[in-house]
């Protein structure tokens with residue numbers, strides 16, 4: 001059945017000419033106001049997410065566990081290959097475990113900054129002011145280790161195929177970062193590469209590969225972020 005927009009038409013005569021008015025019916029007015037709200041919604045969302053920044057100076061202020069739980073549930077809504085949901089999140093709040101992670105991460109980072117990284121990579125990192133020291137791994141109240149499951153295991157221990165694992169985990173991570181920001185928290189996407197030590201410290205099985213480590217909390221009072229630019233719409237998109 002055709003959709004009835006129900007435009008109300010009216011006409012009148014003024015100074016010798018006939019004028020036609022089109023007044024949107026109640027139905028159309030409702031649709032227009034929904035569309036307008038949706039447009040405003042997109043603008044407001046952009047205004048909010050453009051305030052998000054990677055923070056490297058954390059306060060030790062605690063974060064209610066319920067907030068983290070809701071953010072993880074939001075991450076779990078992500079689209080993913082064949083709905084296999086090939087992710088696993090380990091939330092670390094235990095200071096002793098955080099210390100172990102910091103020690104292992106700093107070891108990898110020393111090798112990275114000292115020998116493994118190319119000069120080009122080091123030059124690209126220079127404006128961010130990062131180095132091998134990662135005190136935030138102990139200061140921040142939570143570290144969320146994100147794992148991608150290259151395959152699943154059913155109740156009998158039989159392998160279950162997973163699809164588009166890194167794409168799926170990447171999308172879930174993006175949602176998680178956005179949810180944390182929306183909850184008034186800050187985070188840092190940290191990748192002390194290689195991250196295999198996370199399996200050992202967090203007792204994760206062979207089918208899980210560390211994807212990245214999210215450092216989560218509130219910013220320190222004197223936290224600063226590097227001055228960076230984001231690309232313009234014309235640089236990142238084309239409409240055809």
Ligand SMILES: Cc1cc2nc3c(=O)[nH]c(=O)nc-3n(C[C@H](O)[C@H](O)[C@H](O)COP(=O)(O)O)c2cc1C
Pocket residue numbers: 052053054055056128130188189190191192212225228
């Ligand atoms: C996959 C990935 C890995 C990253 N690894 C690190 C890291 O190991 N250490 C760090 O300080 N920042 C890391 N970052 C943060 C980026 O440097 C940061 O997102 C980028 O400079 C843009 O800044 P913004 O997040 O404030 O917009 C990483 C970001 C991504 C997406």
